[in-house]
Amino acid sequence: AQSVAQPEDQVNVAEGNPLTVKCTYSVSGNPYLFWYVQYPNRGLQFLLKYITGDNLVKGSYGFEAEFNKSQTSFHLKKPSALVSDSALYFCASNQAGTALIFGKGTTLSVSS
């Protein structure tokens, strides 16, 4: 069965430092991978996706993610964190024509 794991419930980072939010997946065949962000009392906002091609995907707000097939990972990264990046981040996966399956989410807290 398809699944997505986010091993960290919370990630704390100081403003200006690089951040990484981890995600691993278990999908048979070729996965489609996504990152979403949720701010308090808001819906999920799409950040970026990997379908095929370059393993480094660039998305919104300066975020990027690296697809690693051998490690079945799709970690979200940003070179320099902002306080406004503090939110709940979800990794998600699906295969063609199926619904997104989400990880449990990671709360990112960026301190000033």
Place this chain on the structure above:
Amino acid sequence: DSGVTQTPKHLITATGQRVTLRCSPRSGDLSVYWYQQSLDQGLQFLIQYYNGEERAKGNILERFSAQQFPDLHSELNLSSLELGDSALYFCASSPGGDYTEAFFGQGTRLTVV
């Protein structure tokens, strides 16, 4: 603004009651997805409709049902409500059955008392 509209934003109801949540997808999107978000279960996929037909089912209880109408809006019906059904219910839409990113509405917060 994602272009997906959900109503109502908040709903408080008693156990045993029935409620209907409404979703209008982005213009032109044929797929609608319903998700339930709770603290203990995270974001759970409930059901997907594509152009009026049920496409996929997730962890949807038998007390819950959904449909997608000819104008592509969708409704999620929750009946015989229990305290544990209190959650945030999201609707999302995407252009087609093959995968692109989904766009989420702001959600309906359901509180069962």
